[in-house]
Every structure is written in structure tokens, then in C-alpha cells.
Amino acid sequence: MSQMATEHQAINLSQGFPNFPVDERLTAILAKLATANVHQYTPMSGLPSLLDKIAVLTQQSYGRAVTPKEEILITAGATEGIFATIQALVKAQEEVIILDPSYDCYEAPILLSNAKPVRVALNIDFTPNWETINAAVNEKTRLIIINNPHNPTGKMWTASDFEQLEKLVHAFPNLLVLSDEVYEYITFEQPHISVHHRPKLWERSISISSFGKSFHITGWKIGYVIAPEDLMREIKKVHQFLVFSVSSIAQHALNEYIDLVDIKTLGQFYQQKRDFFQSLMKDTKLKLLPCEGTYFQVASYAAISEENDIDFTKRLVTEFGVATIPISIFYANGDDHQCIRFCFAKDEETLTRAAERLRQL
Template identity: 80%
Template sequence: MSKLPHIGTTIFTVMSQMATECNAINLSQGFPNFPVDKQLTDIVARLATQNVHQYAPMSGYPPLLEKISNLTQQSYQRVVNPKEDILITAGATEGIFATIQALVNANEEVIILDPSYDCYEAPILLCNAKPIRISLNDDYTPNWEKINEVANEKTKLIITNNPHNPTGKTWTESDFIQLEKLADSFPNLIVLSDEVYEYITFEQPHISIHHRPKLWNRSITVSSFGKSFHITGWKIGYVIAPEHLMKEIKKVHQFLVFSVNSISQIAISEYLDIVDVYSLGNFYQQKRDFFRNLLKETKLQLLPCEGTYFQVASYAGISNEDDLTFTKRLVTEFGVAAIPISIFYANEKDAKCIRFCFAKDDSTLIEAAERLMKL
């Protein structure tokens, strides 16, 4: 009998396969199609001939841990202990999985805010725990009234995602005040903060759990080098948590992957000395603005995009089809792959919205927009 009977092939795989079969432009899966920084690939090429190919320490390559500690202090003015509070993970997904497996027990509850990324629910179910899926408001802000209604003594975790995939929404100061009030009401509640797009925000600066000292002792923050450095295929990220929580997360991590790819850790450690992570927001804001300007000529209605490299668009003025049907037709008839937003909801809420990834070179975005103008 399956432990995850309702989970099949992800929509990201389905749409990418359809894009390949139909020779469509793939704006569905969230990966860039432009080259990686040559400075990074040069580092990798040099390291490839050196003695860097054996197991790294379980927690991570020590110089990389030190640099993450420094980066966290520079970015958020938070001091974290590199030996005790940081763990290098095989992508953010492994960090999320290891955290949930380590901290959530059978029959406990975990609040997930929909639309939500699809890697949250499975590890909760594998713990024999209960995911509590709460829809965000129509403008994709947290519905604190509903969240407070469902929170109880069984609630072990609340999973937050900011900047938000799939909608590009970012949290405000008032959201964090509400989160702190929730934490005050339930002393055993832990926050799992998915911040993989932390350096990709636009008009408003990113507010992080790292900015909230009241939550430090009861929060886990997940970050992604894959997203920040356009190297999604490297599957490398990191988790920051206080020692009493990290100790438990490391127990799962060591039997899940033990340690993360050694050459990638050493390469990123060197790269952090020369890269400017703070330029990432401007880089993607130019892409966002370029793509949004191109789509002005289409019948799609664009929703606000405050962070990430995703643009949500409403097709309600074009078709009454459900979003999955519309998205599949978009691939087969118009040659552009996107993601239907309903798949991110437990109740499959269909607001006639789809998600595009604009982490693509200009020629790809231009060609996609030309095809979308035919809608």
C-alpha cells in the first residue's frame, strides 16, 4: 500500500515534458536558461583537478559555513554560530524534508498556506502528521483570521514562504507582527520559513525571519544557492536554526544524504568572496519589467510581482476553461508552457490564473510574448 497514494508525477515534470514534446517555450519550471557566471564555472574547472572529491563534513564545508554566517550578519544583522546553527543541504527541498521529519511527530499538525509549493505536504504525511491547508486571501496575503482559527495545541509547525512561490507576493511588517502574536499564543509552535528567493525582491526590501529576534529560538530558515546563483541543478542550499533544533535536523540529514556534494560546496565558498548577492534583485527586476512590458500587448491581466522570478497572470478575459485545461492548450496550440495555479491548492481553487517563469534570456521572453499575443 502506498504511503502517498494521492501523489503522482508533479505538474512541473508534466508541463516540461509537454513543452519538449510540442517544441514549446518552457516558462513553466523555475529554472534559468542563461549561462552561469563564468567566474563560478572557472572556479569549478580549476577545482575539478584538485583533491576535493571525497566526503565533506556532515554539516558542511567549514569555510562555507563561516561565509554563510558572515553573509547572514551582513544581510540581516543576525549572528549565527557556523558550527552549530548552519547546515548545508542537498537543495532547499532536502532541508525542508529533513526539518519536518526531525521535528514533527505523529498526530501533530502543520499549517500550510495555499497556494503552496508541492514539497511541503509529503514529509508531513510521512510523519503520520496532519497538514492543515489554509488558503491565502485573494490578493495572496496571509489570512490571519483563518490561521488563528485553526492553530491549536497540536500545531507543531507553520510553514511560511516569503518571497512567495508561485505568486511573487512578499510579507509586510504587519504579517510578521501577526506571526509573532501567534507564536506567543502557542509556546510549542515552530516556524519553518522558506526564503529561497530572499535576494530576489524588487520595490520593497525583503523582510526575513532573520530580522525577528523574538522568533530566532523557534524558527528554521531555508535558503538556496541554486536560486541565488542560477545553479538549480547543483541542488545545494542551507538551513539556519538554533542549536537545539538543528541538533535534531542533523540527525535526519546524516542518514538522508550524510553530506552534500563536496566540489560544489568548495566552489560556492570561493565564489562568495567575489559575487555580489545584493545585485540579484536589480538583475531580476529588469527581467520582470521587460517581460511585463512585452505582455502588455496580450489579453492577459498581470498580477503584482514583488519578488521571485515568477509572474502570475489571469486569463479570465480570454477563456472560461479550468486552468489545467487552459495551460495544456497553451502548450499544444500556442507553444508556451506555464503552470496552473490551482495545483498549489489543496481544494484546487481555480481563479483562472497561471504562472510564468521569467528567468530566461531576452530572446526567449520575446518569442514567448509573440506567441502569447495570439491568444
């Protein structure tokens, strides 16, 4: 869709990255570090001082104490963290539960492990269907991947969902939880619930976080993994031979920047953008679905067209000059609910121009 947006000079609300400037404090730190002695390898697991600060952030955000050296790993983006975790912990013939619609990078490392991805659809409102999830888990199931807040839908799990997950993990001693929480600080009316809030899950969970998402620096490709020491040892073995260590200057820059920024204000920042975009969209024929977290807004076009969502999004680009993402591509079976995804992590001018075009639908 981004390629089509370029070809047709469309406004790109498809791919999930911001188009506004990075915090000037961060770029100033980066400029200063360019001439400092920070350009050689960091330790394999990450810059020690940054690991310490992630531990503090985890304690402040979730009330969980983790040991920096043994339980935290800096990765080359959240995707590398997901890949290394699955490659380290999933063996041939084992099964991994993926909840659809889902991020497209979950399945590849499962297949590369000669394991079996088991796709389980969420409910029509994108909440977990615990009846179908429980039915899909068996003694071969090694991992269940959860994504909260959820991409592409912006839906968030409730406390009762985590209670169901805890029961499931208790019932299957071999089952681990891979919790993709890259949008953990981009939440709105309801507070984000993390696996870090749930002590019963600590010894069986691996969490994935993203500095790229949190600090609007997706191109830096830097994130981190938190896992109990026995699991982390295995993940580090893959990480070591995959990338060895992550960009040194990026780690040093974040190590300084994290002291300057209040990450708790990030949700407010994006909530203003969500509310602004939603106000612009009131005059369109699109029906906006609830957006509880992330910087994505899902909308139904059922009142406008009977086209499948891929054809509809293509026509949006070619005839109306706005690029979006069809939700069906996030399903293994291409399930089509006539919904599309917008990224509202854009400046107000971009969102305003896009809404003007969408009013013509």
C-alpha cells in the same frame, strides 16, 4: 508541463529554472577545482569555511549573528532542508499549517511523519489571512510553513504580517516556524523581510535558503538551513542518515565564489527581466498580477477564456506553443482563480518569442 513543452516544441516558461549561462567566474572556479584535492567527504554539517561565510552573509544581510558550527547546515538543495526539518521536528498526530497556494514538497514529509497537514488558503490577493490562520492553529499545531517571497505568486510579507506571526508563536509555546526563503535575494521595489530580522522568532524559527536559486545553479541542488542549536541538533540527525554530506566540489566552489559576487545585485538583475517581460506582455489580453519577488509572474486569463486553468494551460501548449503552470495545482482543493504562472528567468530572446505567441490569444 515541461514534458508537454518538449512533445509540442513549445517555449517552456513553466518550470522554475534559468536558461541563461552560469557566471563564468563560477565555472572557472569549478574547472580549477576539478583537478584539486576536493573530492572526498566534507564534514556532515558542511565545509567549515563555507559555514563561516554563510554566517557572515547572514550578518551582513540581516544583522543577525549565528554560530556556524551549531546553527548552520549545508543541505542537498532547499527541498532536503525542508524534508529533514519536518522529519526531525514533527511527530505523529501533530499538525502543520501550510498556506495555499503552496510548494508541492511541503506535504509529503508531513504525511511521512504520520502528522496532519492543515491547508489554509491565502487571501484572493495572496496575502496571509490571519483570521483563518489563527483559527486553524491549536495545541496540536507543531509547525507553520511560510514562504517569503512566495512561490508561485511572487507576493511578499509585510512587517505587520510578521507581527501577527509573533503573536501567534507567543500564544502557542509548542509552535515552530519553518520559513522557506529560497528567493530571499530576488526581490524588487520592497526589501525582503526575513525571520532573521525578527529577534522574537529566532528561537522558534528554521530558515531555508538556496544557493541554487541565488546563483542560477538549480541543478547543483545545494542550499542551507539556519536554526537554533537545540533544533539543529535534531535536524542534523535526519540529514546524517539522509545524505550524510553534500557535494564536496560544489561546496568548495561556492566557498570561493561567494567572495567574488555581490549578492545584493541579484534583485536588480531579475527586476530587469521582470520589467522586460511585463513590457512585452502589455500587448496581450492577459492581466498581470503584482510581482514583488521571485522570478515568477502570475497572470489572469479571465478576460480570454472561461476554461479551468489546467485545460487553458494545456491549450496554450498545444495551440500557441507556450508552456506555463496552472495555479490551481498549488491548492489542496484545486481552487481555480483562472490564473497561470510564468517563469521569466529566461534570456530575452526566449521571452520575446513567447510574448509574440501570447499576443495571438
